Amino acid sequence: MPKLIVASNNPVKIGAALDGFQQMFPDQDYLAEGISVPSGVNAQPMTDEETLQGAYNRADAARKIQPDADYWIGIEGGCDEVNGAIEVFAWVVVLNGTKTGKARTGMFYLPESVVALVRQGIELGHADDMIFGRSNSKQNDGSVGLLTGGLIDRTAYYAHAVILALIPFMNPELAFP
Secondary structure, three states: OEEEOOOOOOOHHHHHHHHHHHHHHHOOOOOOOOOOOOOOOOOOOOOEEEEEHHHHHEEEEHHOOOOOOOEEEEEEEEEEEEEEEEEEEEEEEOOOOOOEEEEEEOEEEOHHHHHHHHOOOOOOHHHHHHHHHOOHHOOHHHHHHHHHHOOHHHHHHHHHHHHHOOOHHHOOOOOOO
């Protein structure tokens, strides 16, 4: 059974990685484990580039610590300020011995009350908890779940990007950047 190492102990990220692999390769069973590794970027990445780098750093660090796995997955949530608004998204990086897959989630905007806290340097998950009166929302529904009334939870939000990051693995005869 192929082993997935998710570069986080967050059950949302582990579940999203497993869900994405199972959807993309439904005839295969996987064992998914989480491991805590540093992102090498700010706790709250504030640019698209920094967020992608954090996802790659996490996947690469997991590969170095657990080299006996088949795939290493880094998922990094981030923000980017564009035209005075803050966009929220995540990057997913999937590594194996020979290929790298990467994809970004869809993007959405934060309400001004959350933006004010993020601009003060408060991590998005903590800002959400403060505004919405929640506790540890980043390991549950996250911003996307809170703002969509649960229609899209954080696991589903990340799982789509995992699927997209697996495109190079689904199409091994094609070259990808």
